[in-house]
Amino acid sequence: MRTEYVEAVLSLVRLVPPGAAVAYGDVAEMLGSGGARQVGSVMSHHGSSVPWWRVLRANGEAPQGLEAEALAFYLQEGTPLLGRYLDFLRTGEGRWRVDLTQARWAPADGDFDLIDLIAERLERRLHKMSAPDDEMTV
Template identity: 40%
Template sequence: MSIVDEVRAVVAAIPPGRVMSYGDIAARIGAGPRQVGRAMTLLDDAVPWWRVVHADGTPATCHGGTAPALLRAEGTPLTRTRVDMPRARLPRPSTT
C-alpha cells in the first residue's frame, strides 16, 4: 500500500465533527507529517480533507479557505479561528 493509499484510508475514517493533525496521521501510518501533507495534495475531493488540520488546530487554507465552514457545518468544536483540539481531536493510537 502506498503512503497516499494509507493517508486516504485514515482520512476517510475520520468521523464528522472530529479531526486529526498531520502529525496524528503520520504517527498512525509510520511516516512524517510533511509526507502526509504531500500525500494530502494527491487525494481527490471525495476524501474529507477539511478534517485534517495543523497541530495547533489551524484549518487548511486550500480550496478557497472553505475548511472552517465545512468543519462548522459538521459540528466540529471550534474557537474563534481554530479547531478546539482537546475536544475535536481523535486520540492517537496507543504505543503500548
Template identity: 40%
Template sequence: MAEAEARVDEQILACVRSIPRGRVMTYGDVAEYVGSNAPRQVGRVLSEYGDTDSDDVLDDSPHWQPLPWHRVLRADGRCAPHLFLRQRALLLLEGVPFRGDRVLLRECRWDGVSPG
C-alpha cells in the same frame, strides 16, 4: 522506494477516510497513525487526492469515495491557510468547535481507534 511510498499514501488515504464526522486529526496524528514520521507527506497526499473544488466529483473506480480532507488540521488546530474559509465552513457544518480561528482539539481530536 516508490512502492513503499505508494503503500504509505494508501494508508494515509484510508486513515483520513476513516475520520468520523465531527472529529479531526492533525497532519502529525495521521502520519503517526500510519507509522510514518512525515506529516508533510500527509499534506502532499491530501493536496493530490483531496477534492477541494467539488463535493460531487465521481471517479470511475468502484472503490472511490470522497476524501474528507477538511478533517485534517495543522498541529495548532488551524485550518490550511489557503483553504481556510472552505475548511472552516465544512468543519462547522459537522459541529466541530472553534475558538477564534482554531479548532478546539481537546474536544474533537480523534485517536484513530474510538468510535466517532
C-alpha cells in the same frame, strides 16, 4: 510519493468521523510511517476525494487557502472551534482554529483494528518493495 503511502493516508483519513479532526502528525503516527510533512503532501495532492478538512495543522488551523471552505464543513459537522470564526464568516477577517483539545479523534476499538490493518498492509507493501530480489551468499 509512493502509491502505497498515499493509499494508506487516504484510507485512514476516511475513518475520521464528522465533527472530529486529526493533525497531519497524528496520521503519520497512527500509520507508523512518514511524518507530518509527508501526510500534508499527500493531502495537498491527493486529498480531494476524502474529508480533507478533518486533517489539519497541529495548532488547529485549517489547510492554507481553504479556510472558508473548511469552516463551512466544521460548522455543518459541529466541530469545536476557537476564535473569531463568526467575524470570519461575515467579513473574511478574524482568526480562528479547530479546538483540537476537544475535536481530536479518539478512535474506538473497532477503529484501531482498521488502523492496524491499514498500517500493517502499508508496512508489508513497503517492506516487499525494499527487499532485495536476490539474496547474495558469501
